[in-house]
Amino acid sequence: MNATLALEDGSWYRGVAAGAHGETAGEVVFNTSMTGYQEVLTDPSYSGQIVTMTAPQIGNYGVAPGDAESQAPRVAGFIMREESPVASNWRAEGTLRDYLIAHNIVAIADIDTRALTRVLRTAGVMRGVIATGQVDPDELAEKARAIPTIEGSDLVRGVTCERSYAWRDRAPTAGNADHAEFGLPPARRASRRLCVAAYDFGVKWNILRRLDAYGCDVQVFPADAPAADLLAAGPDGIFLSNGPGDPAALTYAIDNVRELVNADTPPMFGICLGHQILGLAVGGQTFKLKFGHRGANHPVKELSSGKVEITSQNHGFAVDPNSLPADVRVTHLNLYDGTVEGFRHTTRPIFSVQYHPEASPGPHDADYLFQRFLESMEKR
Amino acid sequence: MPKRTDIKRVLVIGSGPIVIGQACEFDYSGTQACKALRAEGLEVVLVNSNPATIMTDPEMADRTYVEPLTPEMAEAIIEKERPDAVLPTVGGQTALNLAVALAERGTLAKRGIRLIGASIEAIKVAEDRLLFRDAMREIGIEVPTSGIAKTLDQALSVVDEVGFPAIIRPSFTLGGVGGGIAYNIEEFRELAGRGLDLSPVHEILVEESVIGWKEFELEVMRDVADNFVVICSIENVDPMGVHTGDSVTVAPALTLTDKEYQRMRDMARRIIRRVGVETGGSNIQFAIDPESGRIVAIEMNPRVSRSSALASKATGFPIAKIAAKLALGYHLDEIPNDITRLTPASFEPTIDYVVVKFPRWNFEKFPQADRTLTTQMKSVGEAMAIGRTFKEAFLKAVRSLELGKFGSLFPTAPDDASDDAEDETALRKRLLVPNDRRMWALFRALRRGWTVETLNELTRIDPWFLQQFAEIEALRRMAALGEFRAMSPDLLRTLKRAGFSDAEIAAVHGVGEDLVRQRRMEEGLVTAYKRIDTCAAEFESFTPYMYGTYEQACEADPTLHKKVVILGSGPNRIGQGIEFDYCCCHAVFGFREEGFETVMVNCNPETVSTDYDTADRLYFEPLTFEDVMAIIERERSGGGSVSCVVQFGGQTPLKLALALQEAGVQILGTSPDSIDLAEDRRRFSQLLWDLGVPQPSSGTAISREEAREAAERIGYPVVVRPSYVLGGRGMAIVFDAGALDRYMIGAVDVSHDRPVLIDRFLEDAFEFDVDAVADASGAVVIGGIMEHIEEAGIHSGDSSCVVPPFMVAERHLVTIRDYTRRIARALKVVGLMNIQYAIKDDTVYVLEVNPRSSRTVPYISKATGVPLAKIAARISAGKTLAELGLVEDLEVHGVFVKSPVFPWVRFPGVDTILGPEMKSTGEVMGCAENFGAAFGKAMMGAAQRLPETGCVFISVNNSDKQTVLPIARDLAQLGFALTATRGTAAFLRAHGIDVDVVYKVNEGRPNVADQIVNKKIDLVINTPLGRDSFFDDRSVRRAATMAQVPCITTLTGASAAVSAIKALRSQTLTVRSLQDYYAGVEAGA
Ligand SMILES: Nc1ncnc2c1ncn2[C@@H]1O[C@H](COP(=O)(O)OP(=O)(O)O)[C@@H](O)[C@H]1O
Ligand SMILES: Nc1ncnc2c1ncn2[C@@H]1O[C@H](COP(=O)(O)OP(=O)(O)O)[C@@H](O)[C@H]1O
Ligand SMILES: [Mg+2]
Ligand SMILES: [Mg+2]
Secondary structure: OEEEEEEOOOOEEEEEEOOEOOEEEEEEEEEOOOOOHHHHHHOHHHOOEEEEEOOOEEOOOOEOHHHOOOOOOOOOEEEOOEEOOOOOOOOOOEOHHHHHHHOOOEEEEOOOHHHHHHHHHHHOOEEEEEEEOOOOHHHHHHHHHHOOOOOOOOOHHHOOOOOOEEHHHHOOOOOOOOHHHOOOOOOOOOOOOEEEEEEEOOOOHHHHHHHHHOOEEEEEEEOOOOHHHHHHOOOOEEEEOOOOOOHHHOHHHHHHHHHHHHOOOOOEEEEOHHHHHHHHHOOOEEEEEEEEEEEEEEEEEEOOOOOEEEEEEEEEEEEEHHHOOOOEEEEEEEOOOOOEEEEEEOOOOEEEEOOOOOOOOOOOHHHHHHHHHHHHHHHO | OOOOOOOOEEEEEOOOOOEOOEOOHHHHHHHHHHHHHHHOOOEEEEEOOOOOOOOOOOOOOOEEEOOOOOHHHHHHHHHHHOOOEEEOOOOHHHHHHHHHHHHHOOHHHHOOOEEOOOOHHHHHHHHOHHHHHHHHHHOOOOOOOEEEEOOHHHHHHHHHHHOOOEEEEEOOOOOOOOOEEEOOHHHHHHHHHHHHHHOOOOOEEEEEOOOOOEEEEEEEEEOOOOOEEEEEEEEEOOOOOOOHHHOOEEEOOOOOOHHHHHHHHHHHHHHHHHHOOOOEEEEEEEEEOOOOOOEEEEEEEOOOOHHHHHHHHHHOOOHHHHHHHHHOOOOHHHOEOOOOOOOEOOOOOEOOOEEEEEEEOOHHHOOOOOOEOOOOOOOOEEEEEEEOOHHHHHHHHHHHOOOHHHOOOOOOOOOOOOOOOOOHHHHHHHHHOOEOOHHHHHHHHHHOOOOHHHHHHHHOOOHHHHHHHHHHHHHHHHHHOOOOOOOOHHHHHHHHHOOOOHHHHHHHHOOOHHHHHHHHHHOOOOOEEEEOOOEOOOOOOOOOEEEEEOOOOOOOOOOOOOEEEEEOOOOOEOOEOHHHHHHHHHHHHHHHHOOOEEEEEEOOOOOOOOOOOOOOEEEEOOOOHHHHHHHHHHHHOOOOOEEEEOOOOOHHHHHHHHHHHHOOOEEOOOOHHHHHHHHOHHHHHHHHHHHOOOOOOEEEEOOHHHHHHHHHHHOOOEEEEEOOOOOOOOOEEEOOHHHHHHHHHHOOOOEOOEOEEEEEOOOOOEEEEEEEEEOOOOOEEEEEEEEEOOOOOOOOOOOOEEEOOOOOOHHHHHHHHHHHHHHHHHOOOOEEEEEEEEEEOOEEEEEEEEOOOOOOHHHHHHHHOOOHHHHHHHHHOOOOOOOOOOOOOOOOOOEEEEEEEOOHHHOOOOOOOOOOOOOOOEEEEEEEOOHHHHHHHHHHHOOOOOOOOOEEEEEOOHHHHHHHHHHHHHHHHOOOEEEEOHHHHHHHHHOOOOOEEOEOOOOOOOEHHHHHHOOOOOEEEEOOOOOOOOOOHHHHHHHHHHOOOOEEOOHHHHHHHHHHHHHHHHOOOOOOOHHHHHHOOOOOO
């Protein structure tokens, strides 16, 4: 069956339907990772977005439970150059196509994804619509222009948990990724099980898996839970998760985090959206990147050591370094475009990174950050 | 940290002659390294025995030594040049081994020379299979269970543990030489024995087999700050058990989950750290069990490799260049990415296309060779292709191989294995036992409807790839339905997007290729070109490095400049190798100087020509009419004039010349008609006749009768061969009608326009190669007259030769010069021309004329210091020789000998005897003040170490006995002990030479073969005894090759060897740089 992708600028691409039938709309972005399409599909940070994989052969190894980053695919839609009809891997439990259909994800394949990527690179990300069957491209483009932009909209409510839960209880059903996957077991485990209270802005399971592997019992809280609830759990540390969309739109979260920053709370660690929210909470500002960072090959330099780590990234907004107050110091920079990749508080045990130390998909170079979080918790 | 300042002068070690397992990828990496080091302001001293390389061009280094890569010679160079450091990681296994030897002799310590790139310790841990295994265990990385053995007994006890099949891997060998898979104890004894012999340290690893597991390679880099990146992952389509060099491989890895891939990446980082490669690139191989995901490490190469060249071409990330900078202390993030300019090299390339590499074998030249593919590499070259999907890349790779009618995966007529006859069991076996034709067998099986499951059971190839092949076959079926005219635009588009060539689509319907092309044009189906940019379009690319595909958007954006399209020589094969890539690179240099924008088209990932730094624009595409024409049309759309040059890439572009011209492409240089005139036997003989230039009397035949009758007229012996061949393919010398009949029956595709050519064989004739350049005004400059050491009858590519000629009367040279000029003018050659002459009974005959660059162009250019190919390019661009200041024929200062190297060790059971069919894979050059020393160096460079004392075995046929006399006498006078077989011994004794008798192989024991194995014999002189002898002289030659005892099979070769031995004994060899030769500076000065 045919499918069509139309962008707000009126350009359109005709391909074939590669998932559920129907129509879907969202912000069209591209991801340059050559592996891990299932992790991408299930990363809640992609909600509201239609993801293009620049790698041309997708679906080759099917889908496996251990590779999911949340209950189900979160992307608004999916774009591939060529889809594999078979799943070739000992862990595979089904084909990508069946997975997409089962979760009602509309997808398109067999289009010039490189051409699309170059358009997004030069014009910046755009809203788009994918529709299967015989459709009028111009109508689709019209629809694309009609959908709200990501700026200013709160996508977190759609992906955060309803009520607080302990990761340990959920972990088994959440599909346990084999942590041997991380070359070595964590360098040092906590001397005793530590308690971490985590804000779920759309958390990726692998963050929770890593914290768990480092010996932390994680209590996960809804995005709008009052700061007091988290403190009530008497945590050794507080974690701010990744998540979708525009941080500036999450005033309630920013207020809660500001409260935690100002109170004499235990160590705090933020990733991605959590990092941006922290940035806003300490008085900084965020801005939207032209086409974002989405991939598994971005070089990030840790300024103190001068070491370069290859990182997993997925964000469309960034913290403006000049907006940060004096007691916050930038710790990591992106070597592609010099944007802020991490900062820490100079007097309090608070730090965060824009990228994804939990990888999944991507290199494990930044796993040491969990170790750091662990150490700062044990110092107290 | 900025670059280290304690290094001013670096010795770069090249990889020597092209051999199986070490080809021109090391010219590519070495050249990049030299450029990079000099760009950093360092002085580069280069040593490489291979003259057919760009890296040995005098302008690539400050001091260039074309000398044997032996510790002695390297030491002499070090003493003379006093470098601060040695870079051993860009010259393959050869350079690593030489570096280790230099360290062990204390040369490096004595002069306080640092090794940069990799330390001795690191090299040892990586290359010594035992140390490596233990290191891996130490860091908790799994390796197949194994044991090391230094004797056969040890080996036997180890194999008890690991069981069968057992893998035998010698330490410190290259491309798995001497390795293999043993399925039973007999095989094991044989393989283990051979492995022990061939390992320079007489050590083998006997290892548990993981045959059938998925095989992967990671190309990684590390800098002094311990920053680590993976440049490229490569997946072997052929699973474990087939050497990566013999496997179809694909980049990036396509069947790994992120979890599996990252685990492998983590392991790679730990491995490179543990092995201790501080800076540079390494290649790490892994095997993964498809049933459980279990990963084991197979090996690591602490240097750039064939795979890193592939990875560089596949990603656009120049590993060798960056490695050189890292060796100087730079950090990855201090080096910019040339392609994106704005981003640093400290990242991991991501690609939005699929790359397929397909090996090229040459078994047809070694009929007795075992075509089974195992752990030791047997291919001589490779083609790489790029497409947006695996299917497209795969089909492009197959057509890049230039296998002619054997290449088609969808034969319309039965191909080699005469499929129709082929029964199930035969086909099963061809799938079960890996061999060079397995991929074709696979498609025959698919055609018969065999399922992916069955094929996976037989081949262990991952089902995903098999599924892709099945889809290709399904598409072919669909294409075959109905009339071609009725084919829907959608189907045609689908086929083109899947990588089908016009020719393949045409073949399915038995219509002409032009018809498909026409139809495509009507549908507006034209190639779009995408850029290779290291970043999947995330950033703008500033380098026009492109591949063709069928997509919506084209990124070629051709310029307005006047352009020349230079056609490369495709995959390396015996007869057409690096020499032609060298010429193509010089074509680029030449045309650039003439103000052209240069556009390179080639599909060989090993080469310098496919470095995006070489030409202004690079298209990594197959060299077929369709693909080349598409490029030319796209380039034209830019507006600038586009012409094409075909004389530099060997036979490959020549084959396209006429078609391109008919399609309206302007061909620069010698016209396609002149080319045809020289290639077409009948036309050419007529021309020589008109010129009054003698040629061996000849005839053509398409039937046995015709052949016999022609041979009678000409007189036996005769040389027979098919039309249009290179490297003496299918060529033979026949002595009688019976042999002639046998040849005609066996002869491959004879037809009216491709008759068998029959020439009178000139016995005991001297052969000469001449390379010349001619311009449009009719001026001709002779680059050199190269005298062959071996007589005519031994392929020019297989015989040693020397400039200046040393045993020929001046009047013959005069004749040769005169003929060369007349032929060049008659053929209206504009550019390069190569002629082979033979002199017999004071008559000079022309054997053949090639109106193109030749195998000897780089060699003669290095000897004379004049870049002939570059000059030919400038002349094709319109310059005259006079304008370039060339009026006199070229001269040399010194004596330069070129010697071939052969792949015998890889092909047990193959006779090492030389003939008119070329068998050598590469060459070395020996330079000195006199012939003896030059020849001695050449032999040394070709790893034929001539003994200075010891025992010589002589066995020659009757017609040679007289001639061998003086040789034997000289050897005796030099104090060599002589032994011979009865006949030869009797004859020598009768002439007062004292000589021992030794048993022939079938006479009893200990026989001569035993003597050789027991290292009692240091040199073998053996001319073939021919049909009438039941003495198995073949086994003697084999024994010699295996025991690495020099074995000389011609008497001219033998007397050259004697003068070399004299020289070696009377003088210590001195080294001298090319720069000094050209300046005429004395040796040692
Ligand atoms: N234990 C093994 N079982 C099966 N195949 C093996 C094993 N070890 C090596 N091989 C095969 O042999 C090939 C050559 O081995 P390798 O160690 O890479 O030697 P080389 O130095 O020649 O590359 C590998 O590419 C792989 O296909
Ligand atoms: N008529 C002949 N007499 C003696 N030797 C010959 C004759 N023709 C060819 N040869 C030998 O065969 C070799 C290959 O022949 P050639 O015509 O050069 O084929 P190719 O085109 O493959 O180089 C020559 O180098 C020469 O040694
Ligand atoms: Mg190997
Ligand atoms: Mg190796």
